[in-house]
Amino acid sequence: MKVSTTFLSSKDIPKDLMLLDKTDTDYIHVDVMDGKFVSNKTMPFREMKHISDYTSKRLDIHLMVNEPSKYIPLYAELNAEYITFQIEIDEDIEKDLKMIKDYSIKCGLAIKPDTKVSSLIPYLPYLDLILVMSVEPGKGGQSFIVESENKIKEVRALLNSYNLDTIISVDGGINDKTVAMCHDADMVAAGSYIVLSDNFQEKISSLRK
Ligand code: DX5
Ligand code: ZN
Numbered sequence: 018m019k020v021s022t023t024f025l026s027s028k029d030i031p032k033d034l035m036l037l038d039k040t041d042t043d044y045i046h047v048d049v050m051d052g053k054f055v056s057n058k059t060m061p062f063r064e065m066k067h068i069s070d071y072t073s074k075r076l077d078i079h080l081m082v083n084e085p086s087k088y089i090p091l092y093a094e095l096n097a098e099y100i101t102f103q104i105e106i107d108e109d110i111e112k113d114l115k116m117i118k119d120y121s122i123k124c125g126l127a128i129k130p131d132t133k134v135s136s137l138i139p140y141l142p143y144l145d146l147i148l149v150m151s152v153e154p155g156k157g158g159q160s161f162i163v164e165s166e167n168k169i170k171e172v173r174a175l176l177n178s179y180n181l182d183t184i185i186s187v188d189g190g191i192n193d194k195t196v197a198m199c200h201d202a203d204m205v206a207a208g209s210y211i212v213l214s215d216n217f218q219e220k221i222s223s224l225r226k
Contacts, residue, residue: 018196018225019204021046021077021186022217025059026157026209033212034071040218044077044098046188046206048157051082054103055155062091069096077101077206079127079188081154085113093120101125101148104136114143127188129154130162134171144183147172149202152189157208161190166198173201193223 023046027033037045047068052058059065068076075098080088085102092100100117104110104126117124125146126137130153137147149172151165165187172185184203191199191207199205211220 019043020221020224021204021206022211023048023206023208024212027212031071034068036217038072038074040221042074042221045072045074047076047078049080049082049088053083055081057155066095084108086116089116093122097122099123099125099146101127101146103127105129105132110140134168134175141179141181146184146186148186148188150189151187159190161195169199169201196224
C-alpha cells in the first residue's frame with residue numbers, strides 16, 4: 018500500500034513537512050480548498066508554493082475547488098506527481114484533465130461519497146488515478162464512511178473490466194483499522210492519523226501492512 022500524507026491538520030506545517038521528508042511516505046498529499054466547492058479555504062498559492070522549501074517529496078495535489086482551470090497552471094509549477102480534482106464541478110472535465118497532461122503531470126478525478134462510480138466512465142481513458150473520498154471533502158479528522166469499502170471494490174471492478182492500470186487512492190479517515198477496508202486500493206491519503214501523532218514513520222508503516 019502506498020501512503021500519501023496530508024498536512025491539512027498540522028499545527029506546524031514547516032516542521033511537519035521536514036519531519037515527513039525523513040519518513041518513507043510516498044507523496045505529500047496537498048489539500049487545496051477554495052471556500053466555494055467546500056466551505057473551508059486553505060492558504061493561498063503564494064504560501065503553498067513554499068512546500069518544496071521543506072520537503073523534496075513529490076506532491077499529490079487534491080483540488081477541492083470549483084474552477085480547477087485557475088489552479089492547475091499554478092500547482093503545475095510545483096513538484097507534482099499527480100493533480101486531482103473533483104468530478105462534481107461545472108467546468109469541462111476533459112479539458113481540465115488535458116491541461117494537467119499538457120504539463121506532463123499525471124491526472125486524477127476524485128469522487129465524493131454520494132457520487133456514482135459510473136460517472137467516471139467517460140473519463141477513464143485519461144485517468145492515472147481515481148481518488149475515492151471516504152469522508153465528505155472539506156476538513157481533516159473525520160470518520161471513515163464504511164460504505165467506501167464497497168465503492169473501492171466497485172471502482173476496482175470497473176477498472177478491471179476496461180483492463181486499465183489506473184491507481185485507486187482513498188482519502189479521509191484513514192488509520193491502522195480503516196486501512197483494512199481499503200484492500201482493493203493502491204494508495205491511501207492520511208492526515209490526522211500521521212501528523213497528530215508523535216511518530217510519523219511508525220504510523221506510516223502501520224498503513225502499509
Ligand atoms: C478531506 C481531505 C483529506 C483529509 C484527510 O477534505 O481531502 O485529504 O485532509 O485527513 P484525515 O486523514 O484527517 O481524514
Ligand atoms: Zn485530500
